[in-house]
Amino acid sequence: MARTRTSFDDGWSIHVGNDIAHSRRILAKAATANGWSDLTTEEHAEAGGEKTIVEKFGETFQVVKLRPSSSDSQWRAVDLPHDWRLGQKPARDHSLPPDYPRSWQGFFPVGVAYYRKTFQYDPPPAGRRVSITFDGIAGFSDIWFNGFWVGQQCTHYSPVSIDLTEFLRPRLEGPNVILVRSDSREAEGWWYEGGGIYRHVWLETHGEVHVVRDGVHIRTTMANEEKASVSIQVEMLNEGSNSLKLHLEASVREGDSTHVVSTVSSGSTVLASCQAQTLSLEADINNPKLWELGNGRMYSMTINVVCDDGTVRDSVSCPFGIRDVEFVDDGIMVNGKWTKIYGANIHQDWAVYGVALPDRVIEAKLELCAEIGVNAIRCAHHPPTPELVDHADRMGMLLVPENRLLSASSFSIDQLRGMVRRFRNRPSVLLWSLENEEMDVQGSPMGRAILARLIKEVNALDPDRHTIIGGVVNFDDDYHRLPTVVGMHYRVFFGVLDEYLLHIPDKPHVLDEEGLYASTRGVYDYNKERAYAGSFSTLRDVMMDTEKPAANAALMPPNFKITGNVAANLTLAYNHPKVSGTFVWTALDYIGEPTPQRWPATTSSYGGRDLCGIPKDYYWLLRSLFRPAEPIVHVFPHWTWPGKEGERIQCRAYTNCNSVEFVVNGTVVASQESSGSLVVLKDGIEYQPGEFVARGYRGSEPVAEHRQWTAQQPSQLKMIPDRSLLSVKDRDVSFIRVAVTDNNGILIPDAAIQIQFSVSGVGRLVGAHNADPSTDSYTSTTSARAFNGFVGVYIATENKPGEIRVSATADGLHAASVKLTVSENENSHRVHHALDEAKIKLFGLHLSGEDLRRMRSPMVECIDRHEI
Incomplete structure (x- = not known):
């Protein structure tokens, strides 16, 4: 019998607030005291159903069914995934528990929201089962179906599946009702977590005899270019009334093709009623196509x-x-090829969408990381959504999924088991991270016992992958010796890396958090009033600038020395011969846990890119480290300083070159060797409008350049889409950068004008955001104010092919527009479409290799260097 899996995302209603008739979980009899969990009086009448209990027996009956009127509450239509909290205004006075820092959730309010959906669905034929799966509901959730309380979940980050078969209402008796209560008042993390049903929902069917959820375990026992051997274990369940004699048949295909490369069958077995059984198979694949980074x-x-x-x-x-992946002292071997782990941490939220990301935006975030040079992602600090793992598999990106809590409670163990079972077949999964900074218990016998239990559970389900924990190594206990890979946080940052490497010398070491550098795009000095970190400020400037510094300095005991040079720190971390790899904190900004943790900051500023994916100066440091074969130099700040002619401008450069030469209007004004990927000109450079060039040398050979020009008066808007060809399927999305430039296309670096947007054709404007980390507006759909020259706009497709025209206008500037084409091709976005920042002249012009040789040739000096 064919399985079915149907999206259940459309056609929901939402009520925000805890002010409606609360559906009871249990009250004397099943399916009683229903509140909004069953049909309202009007819905029942429209369906032509039987009389209610009250109508039949009166209110003296032992249990009264409460059926509210549809006028008792205000509901509005929504589709999923959905994050209701992002539409609320951040404020410094929202009510939160007294022991929970208000800043952690980005000053967004918390609360309760109800989601409700009615739908017609005939009960399945005999021998079929129907279930519903919620991939993620924020907070503590309860689920009712046709008046029955049918399930709950105590975490944002794990799915919940519910068998609905016996609860389904026949079509003649009216529609089915599903009600979900999402309670985010008690935070689970210390970052913005969103609210509501923020991941996909699926309606699924299968036969009574079936493979259990995530019940297939595929292991590669041997792999080389000539042959791969695969071991398969399949867990089956018989929910029918009779025993059955059966066997398994397995076939292997390349990707999504129909080309079968291997087939195998098992022996027969008898599967009794209401019993589970596991069968094993072995398959060989000749001349396999190996998964690679x-x-x-x-x-x-x-x-x-x-x-x-x-x-x-x-x-x-x-x-x-x-x-095949093997850890070595200075890196990892992937199918016998050596590489460092150039890793990065990311959170799951994003501008405009909050935590309710469309599949394409999840993919785009990974592609933005890959464009920097990242080859591994740590999912901080929870299990990832399945769509992120899907795309990591397709693009060849390693992942470290993370268990949410160090706990041996039954529901925590179930969540850990569920994460491992869901993703253990995936080639992108590198390590299982079992906890993050659980320092309150890590040195205790109880903490050690809990961690040992988690490791045992993982090893039983997936014996092929290593385990790791994120935190601070303590010399006084052997807690960090238990996993197979030693994870360490900020050991370089605190200047104690080598002594910790010697503490556990016989295992691989990974710095799963390092860097911790905050900066705001286009800002250079710390702005306390606006809570902006700058490219020239230090973490000490901003992290400790709060009423409760301990709230965001948990890793800062007084005996540690903090080394403030992020370039030198990361250069050491990513090049140390005894470190397999490092995960920078972070590749991308995220909402909540703001830096500094003071109003009006609502966004973390630790990323190399801001919350719209636009690069900061810090991006170029990360790129120079993650792509060492590509010569890179990036000088900052920008070169537009009206009124400062003749003054000396503070100047720095990030580079993986040996030395950097600085040229103003054709004259070399300074030259200096690089130290730890950074060049600092202590006396700065005298500002003269015109062209400013930083030239990177390896030995005596110039191998990289960064060219900047002084911007003139604001003249026009420019639009750069990340993708112009979209798919009609999968609710595709294009991200458009809108820039304020002069007549030559050079960015106005401090532009803050209001820009209006309009969309026509087969698409819609989802929202615009300027990535200001101290904003209270995340969901504008008509206009946005440029922040240091940029605004990001997200355009979503509708369910038909055609064209989308997106226009941007601003008072006194030439308008801009761009055309997007929507085709019927499925998954046209599975090819990487991330912008190559080195080719976008809005950030100056970064040159190396053949591009540099061509630009420096006298034959092409006439090239229009200002064109975007």
């Missing part, structure tokens, strides 16, 4: 559950990849 070659395994009469009772398909 940057080249995610995938296979698909189809498992058929077949009765002896040849009837297929269930069929499931699972993606997997063939690859």
